[in-house]
Amino acid sequence: MLTGKKLAMTLIAAAGLSLSTQSASADKMYGPGVTDTSIKIGNTMPYSGPAAAYGTIGKASAAYFAKINAEGGINGRKIEFISLDDGYSPPKTKEQTRKLVEQEGVLLMYEGLGTPTNSAVHAYLNHKKVPQLFVATGATKWGQPDKFPWTMGWQPSYQTEGKLFARYVLDNVKDAKIGILYQNDDYGKDYVHGMKDELGDMADKLIVAEESYEVTDPTINSQIIKLKDSGANVFFNVATPKFAAQAIKKVRELEWYPVFLNNSVSNSVGAVYKPAGLENSKDIISLQYYMDPTAPETQETEAYKKWAAWMKEYYPEGDMLNTFNVYGYLNAQTLVQVLKQAGDNLTRENIMKEAANLDFEIDMFLPGVKIKTSATDFYPIEGMMPVKFDGQRPVPIGEVVSLDK
Template sequence: MRNHTPVPTPQPGRSTAPPAVRATAAASAAVVALTLAACSTPAAATPGIDDDSVKVGSHQPLTGPAAAGFSSISAATKAYFAYVNDNGGINGRTIDYVVKDDGYNPATTQSVVRELVQEDKVFAILNGLGTPTHSSVLDYLDQNGVPDLFVASGSTTWNQPDEYPGTFGFNADYVVEGAALAQYARDEDPDAVVCVLGQDDDFGETFLEGVELALGADGVASYQTYTTSSEDVTAQLGAMKEAGCEVNLLATINGFTAMALGTAAQMGWSPQWYASSSGGDYPTLVGFLGEEVGPALLEGFVSANYLQNSPGSDWYELFQQINDEYNDGAPFDGNTVYGMSVGYLFAEALAKAGDDPTRESLTEAVESGALVGNGILPLTFGADDHAAYDGVGIAVVTGGVQDFVGATYRVDGDAVAAAEPAPVPLENEGIPTP
C-alpha cells in the first residue's frame, strides 16, 4: 500500500522523519510484511482451501428430466467424501462438497455455477452433469481459472487441452461407447440390421460418429433423435421398426431408454437393445419399467461401462458398505458406483496435488499421468489428452444380473479393437495417498 504523506528527503544512513512517523512506518511495514507472507501461502491465496478443508462444487439435475437416476450421483459422491473425512481426509483436509440443482436447464446451470464460484468460493467444479448444461459454463470456468474436473458427460468437448486447459472428462466419451457397442453387435451378428436412437444434441451426434467408425457410413439403417422436452418416442420407433432394425443402439438417458423399451413392447416389437452407460443402468431401468415387466424386457440388454461395477468385486463391495453407512440406506446401483468413483478420483487428484494444493497443482496432478482411478482399463489423462478412458467393457443382463461378459474394446484414432481388461486393484481401503 502506498503512503501519500510527503516526508523530508532522508540523508544516507539517517532518517529525518519524526519518531512518531518512524514508528508508524515501521508498524505499517510489519503489517505489510505479514500480509504478504500470508498471501504467499497457497492455502490462503487459493479460493476454497484452508488448513483444514477444501470446498468443491457441482451442478446436478436434482429435479427435471434427467433427475431420475442421475440425482443419486452427487449423494453417492458426498457419501464417499464423508467416509474419507471420517478417516482423516486427504493430506489432513476434509472435503466439503456443495451441490446445486440446475434442473438440467443450461440457463439455471449458469446461475448456480456463478454462485458456486463467486459466493461459495469453491476450489474447483467437480462432475458437473450434462452436455447441454455444462457446455453453457465451459467458457466461464476457463476465464476464471477454475479447475473443471471430471465432467459427467461423454462429450468430446471436454477433451480440448489447448482451448480449455482446466477441463477434464470422466466418462468414456460417446464416440468410444458408440464404436464399442457397434463392434460388439457386428462381432455377435455380422448380418444384423443396426439402427440408432439418440438425444438431439452432442450426445446423439458423437455416439453416431462412433457407431459409423465401427460399421461404416452406410452401416446404420435408420438414425432417429428425441428431445428431452417430449416424452414420446412412438414416431421414432415406428420409423426404426419400418426400417427393419434388429439391433437398436441407444444414446439415451435412463428415462428415455426405459421409454424406448416400453414403447416398443406396446408395439409388439422385440429388437435387441444396446445402450450407452449414460442410460444403461439395470436397477434404474427396472425402477422406470416396474418390477412386473422390467426384468423380462431387460433380459439380454447390452450396455457399455468402464467402471468396476461387477457384483462381488472389491470396489463394488466397498462402495456398498459406504452406501449403507453414509448414504442413509439409499438404493445401491450403477449410479452409486459412478458417484463414488468420481469422489475417489478427485480425492486421488487432491492427494497428488501436494500438502498446500493450488488450482494449478491440482490440474497438473491430473495431467501428470499418476492417477489410476478404479476403472477396468487405465486412465488416459495427460498434458495432451483430457479424456479419462479410451475403452469400455460390454455388460449383459442375464437372469436379472448385469455384468461384464469379457468383451472389452478400445478406440485408437479411427480404429476400434478388442482389448484386455486391466481392473485397478483396491488399495488402502479406497482412500488415496500422496
C-alpha cells in the same frame, strides 16, 4: 528478567522460529476456497427435472467426501462440497455455476452432470480459469487440453463408445440394419458420430433410420414406431434413463426384437431396467467399465464388500442396485487422488497439473481398467467391456476392449 546472553539467545530463537514459520507458510499456496482446514468444491446436479435419476451420483459423491472428512480429511483439510440443483436446464446451470464461482468462491467445479448443461458453462469456466473437473458426461469435447485446458472428462468418451458398439455390430450381426434413437444435443450426436466413423463407408448402407428427441419431450413413442417400421434389426438406444426406460417398454410393446444396444449412461438395473421391467430388458447389450453391484460374482469381491460397507454407513438411503452409486463413489475417489497429489499447493493451476498426472487403479473398476491422464490426454478412462442383461444382471460377453486393441 532476561539479561545479556539469555536475551540474545531468546531473540535468536525467536527469529529462527519466525523464519521457520514464514518458510512453512511460504510452502503453502492456496487458490480461492482453500484454507488450512477446508477445501471448497462446487457441483451442479439434476436433483429434479428429466434427468433426475442421475441425482444419486451427486449424493454418492457427497457421501464419499463425508467418509474422507470423518477420517481427517485430505492433508488435514475437510472437503466442503456445495452441490446445487440445476434441473438439467442449461440456463439454470449457468446461474448456479456463477453463484458457486463468484459468490461461494469454490476452488473448482467438479462432476457437473450432463452434456448440454456443462456446455453452457464450458467457455465461462475456461475464461475464468476455474477447473471443470471430471464432468459426468462422455462428450468428446471434454478432452481438448489445447483449446480448453481447464476442462477434463472422466468416463469413456461417447464417440469411443459409439465406435465400440459399431465394432460389436460388424463382428456379431449378419446383414445388420441399424436404427438409432438419440438425444438431440452434443451427447446424442457424439454417440452417432462415433458409430458412423467406425462403420466408415458402410455407414449409409447399414444405418437405415435415425430418430432424435428433445429432453423436453414427454415420450419417445412415435420415434420408436418409426424405427421399427424402418425394418431395422439393430436398435441403438442413445438416451438418458427416463427415455431409455420408455424406449425399452415401447420396443417390447410393439413386439419388436432387434439386437438392442443400450448406451452405458443408461446401463443401470435400478434406474432403468427395473422401471422398464426386468423381463422387457432381457438380452439388452451394453458396455461398462466398473463392476455391476447386482452381479453375484461382484458381491463376492473385497472391492464390493468395501463399497457396500461404505454405502451402509454413509449413504444408507441409496439404492444398492443402482450402478450410478458406484459411479459417484469412483469419480469422487479420482478427485481425492488429485487433491492428495496437490499437497499444500492448492492453486487452480496446480490442480489441473495434478489432474493431468494420474495413473492408478480404483476398487470396483473392472480388471484392466484404470485412471490414466497426461498433459495431452484428458480422457481418464478408455477401456470398456461388452455385457448382456440376463433378466437379473448384466453378464460379460467379452473382454475389456479399447480402440487401440
